[in-house]
Amino acid sequence: MRATVRHEMTEAVAAYEEKPREQWLFDYPAQVALTCTQIWWTTDVGMAFSRLEEGYENAMKDYYKKQVSQLNTLITMLIGQLTTGDRQKVMTICTIDVHARDVVDKIIQQKVENSQAFLWLSQLRHRWGEREKHCFANICDAQFLYSYEYLGNTPRLVITPLTDR
Template sequence: IVVAGSQTFWTTQVSEALEKKEIVKYHKQQLHELDELRELVRGELTDNARETLKALIVIEVHARDVVINLIDEKVMNVNDFEWISQLRYYWNEDHLYIRAVNAEFRYGYEYLGNTPRLVITPLTDRCYLTLTGALHLKFGGAPGN
C-alpha cells in the first residue's frame, strides 16, 4: 500500500510538473525528499518499518531516474511517449488504476510481502511495458529461460 500510494502521488506530481513546464523544479524537490528518506532509514526503526522504507527508497530512486530521463529527453507534455510508457498510478472514483501507454488495469491490492525490492533498470521498464501491453491484449507473459 505504501508503494502504491507513493506511485500515485508521484504520477500526479510529475503530470502537474509537465503541465506547468516545471519538471526541473520538481526534480530538485524529489532529490530533497530522497535525502529525507535516507535519513529516516538510518534512524531507529522496527525491522518492518525499515524494510518498508528500503522498498520505498528503491521505488523513489527509480522515480528519480525516470524524471532525469524526462528532463534529458526534453519532455514537456503528458502525452509524450517517454512519460506514457511508464507505469503510472491514478486514483479515480474510489479505485486505483495503473496505466502504461494505452493499457489500463484496476489495481488489485495484491500483497507481495514486506521483502526487499529488486533495483529497477531500463530493462525492467521495458519488461513492464511489454508485459503490460501483452496483458492488455489478453495475452500472458513469462520470464525466459
C-alpha cells in the same frame, strides 16, 4: 482482505498532503504507503507537465529537486533507528523513488514538455480515480484496475533500464 487494502489506500491517498511524507508513511501498511507514493508521483509529474505547458520552464526541474530532497530524507531515516518492518518499508520506497527520480531526470534531459510523450506514457503509472475510488495502473494506452491483493512488506527489485523493458 482486498476490501481492507482498498479502504486503507482510499484513506492514505486522501491524507498524503496532510503531513510530511516521512511521517505519513508510518501511518499506513507498507503496500499501501508504497502504492500511494507511486500514485502521488504520477500526480506530481502530471502537475509538472501542466505547469510546463502553461509556460513555467522550470516546473520539472523543481519537481526533480523535490524528489532528491525526499530521497535524502528517506536515506537519513535509514541511518537512524527503525524497526525491521519500517526499515524494509523505507528501503522499498527508496528503491521505487530512485527509479522515479531517474525517469524525471530523463524527461528533463530529453526536454520532454508534453505528458503525451512516449517516454512518460511508457512508464508504469499508478493513479487514483476519485470518482470510482479505485487505483488504476496505466502503461502506454493500457489501463488495469489495481487488484488490492495482499503483497506484504517485501523488497522490490532495483529498476534498471533493462528490467524496465
